[in-house]
Amino acid sequence: MNKLMVYMFKNFIRMLLLLLFVSITAFILVSLSPIDPLQANISQTALGSLSQEQIDKLEMYWGVNEAPIERYLAWVRAFLHGDMGTSLLYRQSVASVIMQKLSNSLMLMVFAWIISGGIGFFLGILSGMNRGKIIDKLIKGYALLTASAPTFWLALLFLLVFSVWLGLFPIGLSVPIGMDAASVSLSDRLQHAILPAVTLSITGISNIVLHTREKMIDVLESEYVLFAVARGEKRWEIFRHHGLRNILLPAITLQFASISEIFGGSILVEQVFSYPGLGQAVVTAGLGGDIPLLLGITVISAAIVFAGNFIADILYGIVDPRIRKGARS
Amino acid sequence: MDRIPILDIQNLSVSFSQYVDMFRKNDLQVIKDLNLKLFEGEVVAVVGASGSGKSLLAHAILGILPYNASFSGRMSYCGEPLTQMRIEQLRGKEIVLVPQSVSYLDPLMKVGFQIRKSVNDKRSKEKMLQTLNRYGLGEEVEKLYPFELSGGMARRVLISTAVMDSPRLVIADEPTPGIHIDAAKQVLGHFRKIADDGAAVLIITHDLELAIEAADRVVVFYAGMTLEEAQASDFSDESKLSHPYTRALWRAMPQNGFRAIESIKEADL
Ligand SMILES: Nc1ncnc2c1ncn2[C@@H]1O[C@H](COP(=O)(O)OP(=O)(O)OP(=O)(O)O)[C@@H](O)[C@H]1O
Ligand SMILES: [Mg+2]
Numbered sequence: 001m002n003k004l005m006v007y008m009f010k011n012f013i014r015m016l017l018l019l020l021f022v023s024i025t026a027f028i029l030v031s032l033s034p035i036d037p038l039q040a041n042i043s044q045t046a047l048g049s050l051s052q053e054q055i056d057k058l059e060m061y062w063g064v065n066e067a068p069i070e071r072y073l074a075w076v077r078a079f080l081h082g083d084m085g086t087s088l089l090y091r092q093s094v095a096s097v098i099m100q101k102l103s104n105s106l107m108l109m110v111f112a113w114i115i116s117g118g119i120g121f122f123l124g125i126l127s128g129m130n131r132g133k134i135i136d137k138l139i140k141g142y143a144l145l146t147a148s149a150p151t152f153w154l155a156l157l158f159l160l161v162f163s164v165w166l167g168l169f170p171i172g173l174s175v176p177i178g179m180d181a182a183s184v185s186l187s188d189r190l191q192h193a194i195l196p197a198v199t200l201s202i203t204g205i206s207n208i209v210l211h212t213r214e215k216m217i218d219v220l221e222s223e224y225v226l227f228a229v230a231r232g233e234k235r236w237e238i239f240r241h242h243g244l245r246n247i248l249l250p251a252i253t254l255q256f257a258s259i260s261e262i263f264g265g266s267i268l269v270e271q272v273f274s275y276p277g278l279g280q281a282v283v284t285a286g287l288g289g290d291i292p293l294l295l296g297i298t299v300i301s302a303a304i305v306f307a308g309n310f311i312a313d314i315l316y317g318i319v320d321p322r323i324r325k326g327a328r329s
Numbered sequence: 330m331d332r333i334p335i336l337d338i339q340n341l342s343v344s345f346s347q348y349v350d351m352f353r354k355n356d357l358q359v360i361k362d363l364n365l366k367l368f369e370g371e372v373v374a375v376v377g378a379s380g381s382g383k384s385l386l387a388h389a390i391l392g393i394l395p396y397n398a399s400f401s402g403r404m405s406y407c408g409e410p411l412t413q414m415r416i417e418q419l420r421g422k423e424i425v426l427v428p429q430s431v432s433y434l435d436p437l438m439k440v441g442f443q444i445r446k447s448v449n450d451k452r453s454k455e456k457m458l459q460t461l462n463r464y465g466l467g468e469e470v471e472k473l474y475p476f477e478l479s480g481g482m483a484r485r486v487l488i489s490t491a492v493m494d495s496p497r498l499v500i501a502d503e504p505t506p507g508i509h510i511d512a513a514k515q516v517l518g519h520f521r522k523i524a525d526d527g528a529a530v531l532i533i534t535h536d537l538e539l540a541i542e543a544a545d546r547v548v549v550f551y552a553g554m555t556l557e558e559a560q561a562s563d564f565s566d567e568s569k570l571s572h573p574y575t576r577a578l579w580r581a582m583p584q585n586g587f588r589a590i591e592s593i594k595e596a597d598l
Contacts, residue, residue, distance in 0.1 A: 227433035230391045231446060231490070232421025241447045245437045321437065321474045 011313060015306045019299060024072070026298040030291050031068040075295060085292035089284065094296035097281065102300070105270070105277030109262050111197040116204030116262070117255045123205070124212020125247065129239060131217055139209060147206035151265050155199045155272035162195055196273040200265050204258060215250045219243055249320055256312035260305040333408045335498050335529040336390070338365040341402035343385050343394065343553075359385055360553040363402070367498070367529040372520055374532045374540035374561075377550030383533045384429065386550075387502045390531075391426055392416040406498070421446070425491040427501040431483045434475040441471030444489050453493070460489045464519065481512050488519055499523055499530045505539055517543035 078085055084094035127139040146154070219225060219242065228238050267279035274280070278297060285294040317323045343360040359382040367373050377383045388394050390404065392413050404411040406419065416424065434443055444460065445453040461470055464485040470478075478486060484504065491499055501520060505513035517532070517539065524530045534540055540547045541561045549557040 223428070223430075223433045224435045226388075226393055227426065227428050228435075230388075230393050230420055230426045230428075232417070232419075233446065237447070241438070242435045245435065249437075322476050325474070325477065 007317070008314065011310055015303075015310060018306060019302055022302045023076070023295055023299050026295055027068070027072045027075075027291070030286070030289070030294060033286075033289070071291070075292065079299075084296040087285070087290055087293040087296075089288050089290040089293065094292050097293060098278070098296055098300055101276065101278045101281045101297075104275065105266055105279060107193050108197045108200055108269070108275070108277060109259075109266055111193070112200035112204055112265075113255075113259065113262050115197075115201040116208055117258065119201070120205040120208025121212055121251055121255075124209045125216055125239075125243070127209065128213040128216025128220065129235070129243070131213075131220070136213075140213065143206040143209040143213075145206075146202055147210065149203075150268075151199070151203045152268045152272055154203060155196070155269050158195055158199050159272060192275070196269045196275050199273075200262060200269050203265050204262055207261060208254060208258060211254050212247065212251060215247050216243065219246045222246075249316060252315050252319065253312050256308040256315075259308035263301050263305060332368055334366040334368050334405075335407055336365070336367040336411075336531070337403075337405045337408075338363060338390070339403040340364065341386075341389060341400060341404065343382065343389055343398055343400045345395075345398050347397065358553065359398075360389070360400075363550075363553075363555055365531075365548060365555075367531055369497075369527060369529055370524050371546065372524045372530045372532060372544045373546045373548065374534060374544035375548045375550055376534055376537050376540045379535055381550050382553045383535070383550065384502055387426060387500045387531075387533055390416075390500060391420050391424065422494050423496055424498045425494075425496040425500070427487050427491045427499060427504055429502040429506070431475045431478060431487070433487070434483075436475055438474070439471065440473050440475060440478065440486050443475075444471075444486065445493060446490075456493055457489075460492055463492075464489055484512075484516055485519075488516070492523060495526070495528075496523075497528050499528050500533070501530065502533045503535070504532060505534065505536065513539055514542065 075085065084098070086092065087094050087097045090097045123139050123143070127136045127143075130136045220238075225238055225242055228242055233241065263279075266277065267282060269275070270277045270279035271283055278301065282294065282297045282301075284290070285297065341360060341363040342358060344356050344358040346354050346356050349355045363386065365373070365375070375383060375386065385394065385398070389400050390411075394400060406415065406424070409415070411419075420426075434440070438447075441457060445457045457471065458468060461468065466482060466485055466489070470482065470486065475483070475486075488501075488504070491501075499520065504520070505516050520530045520532060520543065532540065532544060537547070537549075544561050547557075547559055547561050548555055549559075
């Protein structure tokens with residue numbers, strides 16, 4: 001038990017260090033970025049008609065002339081007190097912007113995560129169990145094709161086919177245009193989420209399929225499966241007794257590791273579908289020089305991804321007797 | 330009258346086809362023209378150096394050769410041809426393998442389950458407990474995972490997997506590696522007992538001394554060829570051995586002087 005605690009504590013410290021590192025990197029990148037927040041957010045003509053006094057005020061608001069290190073330290077200090085600052089673009093607290101955007105994105109991401117994990121796992125097993133047969137070639141071909149197709153391209157293609165040509169789904173956004181927020185129904189929201197979610201799932205599936213297939217083949221080539229064959233176990237028995245059991249551990253790791261890919265994919269997909277989620281907010285914040293929001297999103301998404309890996313590690317420890325029993329003694 | 334052998338192998342050859350480069354394939358013959366007969370109640374040892382194709386012999390009999398291997402020759406079981414279809418019906422029931430190491434056990438499955446092939450009925454459980462008991466293993470072993478077994482326990486667990494259904498032919502691949510000589514003799518004693526119960530036992534080993542100790546007949550295998558087939562008792566006297574390699578092996582045994590095996594000349598083979 002003690003060992004398991006130490007293991008978890010170590011993982012936790014590692015996670016904090018990584019978050020620190022991520023926030024510093026994000027900050028450096030924004031500081032190096034040539035984008036001038038005034039130029040980016042205020043039209044050229046408007047900027048021309050402003051008095052020097054007003055410009056000074058705006059520059060102060062955007063923090064243009066402060067030393068980057070001081071800004072970062074101020075941000076960290078506030079963050080440690082639970083204050084993520086105020087988004088310069090949205091003029092709301094970063095926390096509330098993130099909450100709002102995250103709840104939109106979460107719908108897409110959770111859907112894509114479950115669908116790609118489930119279907120990917122199933123297809124990967126099917127493919128690995130039938131290695132070299134037609135079904136394997138089809139599944140593998142499909143996975144390689146979607147893995148090599150850029151996400152944004154796939155998103156555009158889907159938008160074109162299903163929304164523009166077939167008119168089955170709305171072209172963008174997360175709710176119908178011009179509708180009162182209170183009268184938006186769940187089915188409206190789903191209608192808007194389906195296509196981006198499906199796009200996100202499809203790009204997620206290929207990775208899981210290919211990895212699961214690989215692991216399945218490893219299991220089937222193992223000596224314990226050879227022995228099972230030598231003992232007269234049939235294909236289906238081998239899968240039930242040994243295949244599933246041994247493929248489950250890598251699958252858990254894979255499934256939680258895929259959170260980061262879903263996050264990454266969602267940025268592109270939300271951009272194409274003009275879906276107002278976290279992914280879109282991060283692009284807006286980055287291009288508009290909204291440092292507090294950008295840092296907030298970066299740190300929160302990094303925390304979610306790390307938490308996913310953390311959970312995977314713990315589940316692994318619970319499922320794998322070699323770790324579980326090793327930790328107890 | 331001739332007895333019908335349980336296993337009769339005639340002119341067995343096993344070869345691998347491997348790509349030398351993109352276009353050329355090379356046939357690598359690992360077992361050449363092997364002949365072997367096993368009778369009921371008999372323990373026969375096949376002795377050969379590491380990499381001489383011993384495991385492949387076992388795998389060939391059980392029909393589990395790797396996909397890039399091909400074999401020729403004839404095998405029959407109790408007088409009937411042992412085809413791939415036939416072996417698929419027999420393996421795990423009448424013909425069983427005792428594998429070379431614990432890596433042949435599923436690392437994530439409790440040992441008890443594996444001994445009874447994941448069958449969970451009462452009869453199998455009883456049989457399993459009997460078997461554990463027979464090999465001096467406690468009931469608690471049932472609940473262990475392979476990684477928790479000591480070397481000696483693992484050996485006995487592997488043997489236990491073989492005797493759950495009363496087999497007629499047992500093929501034991503290297504059943505005594507790296508265990509103490511007394512423990513090894515005990516393990517071999519288990520195989521003798523299985524043979525006495527009416528099975529034929531084929532023990533595959535690199536250890537001539539143990540082979541002589543445990544077997545009725547010893548077949549010496551070198552580079553895939555059978556060099557010598559002799560009664561175990563013949564090994565008490567060097568002059569009864571016909572092949573120089575076997576003699577060299579014999580001389581290398583501790584009680585016969587421990588002399589190193591000089592490399593044997595191709596012509597001798
Ligand atoms: N799939 C394969 N493809 C090509 N060659 C192989 C393959 N499997 C085995 N071999 C070769 O066949 C030879 C015999 O292998 P085998 O496993 O039967 O040896 P062994 O006598 O059991 O050795 P050991 O005492 O180490 O268990 C080896 O030289 C090996 O390189
Ligand atoms: Mg071997």
